[in-house]
Amino acid sequence: MDFGLSEDQLLLKETIKRFLAEQCPTTRVRRIMEGEASLARELWTQLAELGVAGVVVPAAHGGLERELLDLALVAEELGYAAAPGPFLGNAMASVALVEGGDVSQAQRWLGPIASGEVVATVAWGEENGEWTPAALRSRVESGRLSGKKLLVPSAQISDVLVVAAQDAGGPALWVVERNAPGVEVAAMTVNDMTRPLDVVTFSDAPAAKLPNAAAVQRTWDAGLILLAADAYGGSLRCLEMASSYALTREQFGQVIGSFQAVKHQLANMAADLEPSLALVWYSAHAFDRIQDQSTRHAALVKAHMADLFDRVARDTTELHGGIGFTWEFDLHLWFRRALFDRSVLGEAIYHRARAADLAGW
Amino acid sequence: MDLSYSAEYEQFRAEVKQFLAANWTDEDRDSSPPPDGQAALMGAVIRTDDRATEFRVKAIERGYLYRHIPRAYGGGEQPYDPLKGVIIGEEFRLAKAPGEMVGQGASMLAPTLVEHGTEAQKQQFVRATLLGKLRWCQGYSEPGSGSDLASLRTRAELDGDFWVVNGQKIWTSNAVDSEWMFALVRTEPDAPKHDGISYLLIDMKTPGLDVRPLRQMTGEADFNEVFLDNVRVPKGNLVGPRGKGWVVSRSTLKHERALIGGSFITRRTFDGLTMVAQAAQLRGEPVMKNPVIRDRLIQLETRLLASEYNGHRLLTLQARGEEQGLAGMVMKLFTTQLSYDISKTAMDVLGDRGALGRGDFNTPDMGMFSYSYMWALGILIAGGTANIQRNIIAERGLGMPRDSKK
Numbered sequence: 001m002d003f004g005l006s007e008d009q010l011l012l013k014e015t016i017k018r019f020l021a022e023q024c025p026t027t028r029v030r031r032i033m034e035g036e037a038s039l040a041r042e043l044w045t046q047l048a049e050l051g052v053a054g055v056v057v058p059a060a061h062g063g064l065e066r067e068l069l070d071l072a073l074v075a076e077e078l079g080y081a082a083a084p085g086p087f088l089g090n091a092m093a094s095v096a097l098v099e100g101g102d103v104s105q106a107q108r109w110l111g112p113i114a115s116g117e118v119v120a121t122v123a124w125g126e127e128n129g130e131w132t133p134a135a136l137r138s139r140v141e142s143g144r145l146s147g148k149k150l151l152v153p154s155a156q157i158s159d160v161l162v163v164a165a166q167d168a169g170g171p172a173l174w175v176v177e178r179n180a181p182g183v184e185v186a187a188m189t190v191n192d193m194t195r196p197l198d199v200v201t202f203s204d205a206p207a208a209k210l211p212n213a214a215a216v217q218r219t220w221d222a223g224l225i226l227l228a229a230d231a232y233g234g235s236l237r238c239l240e241m242a243s244s245y246a247l248t249r250e251q252f253g254q255v256i257g258s259f260q261a262v263k264h265q266l267a268n269m270a271a272d273l274e275p276s277l278a279l280v281w282y283s284a285h286a287f288d289r290i291q292d293q294s295t296r297h298a299a300l301v302k303a304h305m306a307d308l309f310d311r312v313a314r315d316t317t318e319l320h321g322g323i324g325f326t327w328e329f330d331l332h333l334w335f336r337r338a339l340f341d342r343s344v345l346g347e348a349i350y351h352r353a354r355a356a357d358l359a360g361w
Numbered sequence: 362m363d364l365s366y367s368a369e370y371e372q373f374r375a376e377v378k379q380f381l382a383a384n385w386t387d388e389d390r391d392s393s394p395p396p397d398g399q400a401a402l403m404g405a406v407i408r409t410d411d412r413a414t415e416f417r418v419k420a421i422e423r424g425y426l427y428r429h430i431p432r433a434y435g436g437g438e439q440p441y442d443p444l445k446g447v448i449i450g451e452e453f454r455l456a457k458a459p460g461e462m463v464g465q466g467a468s469m470l471a472p473t474l475v476e477h478g479t480e481a482q483k484q485q486f487v488r489a490t491l492l493g494k495l496r497w498c499q500g501y502s503e504p505g506s507g508s509d510l511a512s513l514r515t516r517a518e519l520d521g522d523f524w525v526v527n528g529q530k531i532w533t534s535n536a537v538d539s540e541w542m543f544a545l546v547r548t549e550p551d552a553p554k555h556d557g558i559s560y561l562l563i564d565m566k567t568p569g570l571d572v573r574p575l576r577q578m579t580g581e582a583d584f585n586e587v588f589l590d591n592v593r594v595p596k597g598n599l600v601g602p603r604g605k606g607w608v609v610s611r612s613t614l615k616h617e618r619a620l621i622g623g624s625f626i627t628r629r630t631f632d633g634l635t636m637v638a639q640a641a642q643l644r645g646e647p648v649m650k651n652p653v654i655r656d657r658l659i660q661l662e663t664r665l666l667a668s669e670y671n672g673h674r675l676l677t678l679q680a681r682g683e684e685q686g687l688a689g690m691v692m693k694l695f696t697t698q699l700s701y702d703i704s705k706t707a708m709d710v711l712g713d714r715g716a717l718g719r720g721d722f723n724t725p726d727m728g729m730f731s732y733s734y735m736w737a738l739g740i741l742i743a744g745g746t747a748n749i750q751r752n753i754i755a756e757r758g759l760g761m762p763r764d765s766k767k
Contacts, residue, residue: 001364001680003364004362004674005362030621070362239759243759257755257761257762260748263751263761267754270697270754274688274691275667275668275691276667277674277688278671278673285364289364290364304660352659352660353655353656355659355662360657361655
């Protein structure tokens with residue numbers, strides 16, 4: 001009975017944390033956000049060298065061969081640092097290929113993904129806010145995919161897309177190359193400029209099906225848990241920023257952290273946030289080891305952390321007063337990150353309704 | 362992360378089961394009256410009859426109860442091992458066997474005496490308290506000293522071999538049934554407030570001591586006021602040095618607290634609520650079909666799961682010998698707020714029948730939810746109000762400056 005992280009997990013988390021603290025300060029985040037593509041590419045290559053692009057990829061393909069919990073720890077650190085890049089889509093695509101692909105698909109894609117040479121993403125959500133696999137309207141017939149996907153993470157810089165769609169057999173996943181005929185990518189205007197979202201339109205694009213259709217639900221679940229972990233990391237950073245500001249900012253002759261109203265605002269954030277870490281860990285662990293609980297926990301934790309990150313980012317901004325509302329101050333990087341985390345892969349109310357259905361209520 | 366118990370602990374669990382099977386029969390189990398009050402809330406068996414005492418003595422001998430108390434004073438004296446503590450708690454609860462006594466005597470006074478008491482005090486009080494033969498109430502709060510406990514004004518003056526105590530205590534649970542009270546009293550009126558307090562053991566039968574039940578908002582009287590008018594307490598009943606009562610009252614003796622069991626009641630309330638929501642109808646529709654109710658219930662369940670998993674995390678930190686930090690500090694606020702919110706949603710599930718009280722058969726919960734709604738507020742206040750918890754979290758957990766007027 002040990003509800004905690006292993007030494008390997010702590011080391012991975014610490015390595016990523018240290019790297020991001022040194023190599024990905026907000027000055028670099030901002031340059032990438034404002035469009036320096038070469039810097040973005042360089043950061044992803046560096047992260048891939050640390051194993052970030054292939055955490056769940058088998059060692060035979062050059063990955064770390066770890067579990068989703070390990071991947072969630074990485075996601076937490078990326079959220080903490082407001083790190084830009086294609087992590088979410090790439091991680092989901094790697095889960096999809098590991099769980100759903102056949103030997104040749106794994107052979108073809110997993111090595112280059114783990115090394116960072118190939119960037120992968122997932123194309124999932126559709127118009128009308130639809131993310132539920134069985135309700136998707138993208139269709140595959142005779143190996144040709146047609147449909148329109150919204151909120152596709154980092155499609156512009158991706159080389160390969162894993163697409164959730166349906167054929168006569170129901171929902172499944174297909175691999176489509178970015179440069180294949182019939183694939184069009186257009187940028188969307190986003191709030192979180194560190195993680196671009198695109199519209200991808202497929203018109204009879206050549207698509208290779210992943211044989212294991214169960215990977216659809218697994219991939220969605222994994223994404224939900226990773227977003228929750230990202231939101232935890234972002235929330236923790238907000239709380240630290242709020243606490244440190246409360247200890248330095250002086251008004252009325254004392255630091256504002258002396259005022260009970262400020263103390264209580266901070267305490268409420270900490271009280272909401274701290275127990276949520278265990279929920280994030282458990283959800284990832286359920287994905288790895290207690291799979292009959294995994295889908296429902298993924299829905300719960302995403303809804304919970306998305307709401308919480310939003311609230312913590314909001315309270316942190318309020319607590320900073322005027323400075324928190326400026327572009328120059330970094331806080332909006334996390335406020336905007338929370339807007340991504342709350343929306344992508346489906347909003348909180350939707351996932352809570354799913355969780356209620358899954359409970360058989 | 363590994364949520365299973367290792368072979369060593371599974372072996373230990375088997376031993377505990379075997380012990381229970383041999384020493385607490387089905388007949389014993391079925392002869393226990395259903396617990397009420399605080400014991401029912403904790404799922405505890407508080408029997409103190411001869412049969413229960415005989416069993417407790419055996420369980421202590423085996424090292425299953427009072428593991429943090431030395432054998433010389435009636436404890437089980439075992440190396441600190443929170444996982445074993447959890448296993449024992451789980452198995453005893455399943456078998457409905459008498460465990461450690463519920464209440465402030467066994468949980469607070471006994472460890473305090475072991476740490477700070479004289480040899481004579483330990484011999485006189487600890488064993489009898491652990492077996493439920495001596496019952497205690499806690500004389501801390503006063504009408505003018507709630508959150509600011511150290512401002513307490515009940516005073517004790519030395520007169521020969523006796524302390525003469527005058528003042529008033531309030532919110533004293535079980536004062537009516539207790540033989541003894543452990544109290545904080547002011548003995549050094551000129552010292553700074555925390556340094557002027559002493560820890561005193563008072564026999565409830567002493568002349569001048571008057572207990573009056575205090576009726577709370579639920580309509581019952583679970584608390585009391587205790588009036589002390591020239592109550593003479595032998596000098597030897599002082600625990601620890603004069604003026605050090607504040608420190609003595611914060612005994613740090615390591616107890617394997619049942620962290621996992623901590624959310625047990627909240628879980629039971631929540632599960633009861635989902636059952637009622639599925640069974641109850643409002644305006645011809647099952648309440649559970651209402652999307653607002655579904656959304657709220659899922660939010661509550663998620664927080665409940667977070668508190669349960671955080672309990673696992675705290676247990677692991679304890680077992681690894683690491684600091685619990687904020688994860689432990691926030692639990693009172695988090696769980697009491699959650700219990701309150703669960704009861705509040707229960708009131709919405711009941712619709713207009715929230716107006717009905719305990720025992721009314723026109724409401725599907727027989728009025729239990731409005732009763733727990735009131736109690737949930739009581740628990741939010743008891744043992745340090747929510748706002749005091751927030752101060753503690755901000756000051757000790759997040760490093761905010763302490764209020765200078767303390």
